[in-house]
Amino acid sequence: MHVVPFKKSRIMDAYALVRNCSLFADLSDDHLTMIAENTQHLVEPKGKILFLHGDEAHYCYLMLHGWIKLFRETMDGTEAVFDVVTKGHIFGQFAIFNHNIHDYTAQTIEAIGALLIPTNILQRLVTQDQRFALNMLHHMASHQRMQTDEIEHLALQSAPQRIGCFLLRLCKSARHTHPTESIELQLPYDKTLIASRLGMKAETFSRALAKLKEETGISIKGSTITVHGTDSLSIYSCATCSNQFPCT
């Protein structure tokens, strides 16, 4: 594990990073400082496994840059990718409610930087600080809502629709809210991984993206996709979705 210790002067950096994470919003300065003082700065190259499904949890991870794949692997080698996360996301924190056991495997898909937060600190805080417990509840609830949507999507949407839904989420995180304006998107990681993230094979992804282009008029040039207004995507993808337009 490549840990770069924070110098004293860097503790304020960690403090700022921690405070910006919604999970720690509204904590007292004392608690924020206590967390910041106990973090370490983790740097890892591409392909590194941070922990395995079933491992004892020592840390949770607040991402600074790079991408991480969260997944499970079955005995026969197939993978189920639950999420792919980057800057600003935190993962591994739910282990404190699971006998301190990680519920999935985490692997870097490119070089990353992250803040390591010891789980025992979270464990202590959650029993001592009512506000943190409430933050954690809201944090878990929002995670749960996303999982519920995920289940619905897996059950009801076709492959092209799931891609459309994924693109809509990209539009949203690019703060693109106007439903008729054009927006140029960069796929955040390679198509093979997006395919796994959406529960399909790379070949299916390729064909499904072509079909999505046909159906909604998006333009595709390598990993650059131009959406000429999100309306057509919403109509096509959210047709079999119980949420309102747009579903994210």
Added chain:
Amino acid sequence: MHVVPFKKSRIMDAYALVRNCSLFADLSDDHLTMIAENTQHLVEPKGKILFLHGDEAHYCYLMLHGWIKLFRETMDGTEAVFDVVTKGHIFGQFAIFNHNIHDYTAQTIEAIGALLIPTNILQRLVTQDQRFALNMLHHMASHQRMQTDEIEHLALQSAPQRIGCFLLRLCKSARHTHPTESIELQLPYDKTLIASRLGMKAETFSRALAKLKEETGISIKGSTITVHGTDSLSIYSCATCSNQFPCT
């Protein structure tokens, strides 16, 4: 809404029911009594919708008997069934972390009895009682683990495997742990609904169950299924599952 008010003498009944629910375990007598005093006894016939996806949440429901289907419906009429719950289960409680909006629809599939618990009481309690907040965290976490498994199963298991997994859960809730003994199971609700619960059509369920019989040697007589040892089921169903034998 058919509410049968508790007589004063029945408050102790409600008290006992509430205390037995793990979500309220370890609460102080005062708080348990306060909850019990504010509950109502709900009785509803078959087919009744308790609330719709998107409705404002006034109550959560502690089941006494009967079965409830929790699901979402898309515009084109297809359903995604998330769960089917009965005696001892509680649902609707997560709305307090979702702007007091229910996240799915709840409908009776046969006559039910339930304890109605006002959500505003939970909302107050979760901010005032540290222990309740912690209970709620563990409760949500265990719900989340089940959802995570659900996503993995939908992504990786075939229809016959999902049925096998469902039967294994039935074995487990019948406290049948010995892996080589025979056990006779009653399907808890009709096959059409089990099919929806497992994300497949009734026809597929019928054929998949026949295939499961072929593969694992279970016996089927109407809604009675005899499992001659859970080993063969585990081996067949958990082959594409990341969890240990058995996965539940």
Added chain:
DNA sequence: CGAGGGTTTGAAGTGCATCAAATAGTGTGG
């Protein structure tokens, strides 16, 4: 330039859905 991974394309197979119809099971009123 050449190696290797990512991506696309084609051909063939599998699994589940759909549509249609037969069968079994259940509760009803006579």
Added chain:
DNA sequence: CCACACTATTTGATGCACTTCAAACCCTCG
């Protein structure tokens, strides 16, 4: 107790979506 209506379940035939296997293409980077 029976005939009927209605629903649940099974079975068959067919179609579609996604996968699998194989090969070609493309792009990047040493």
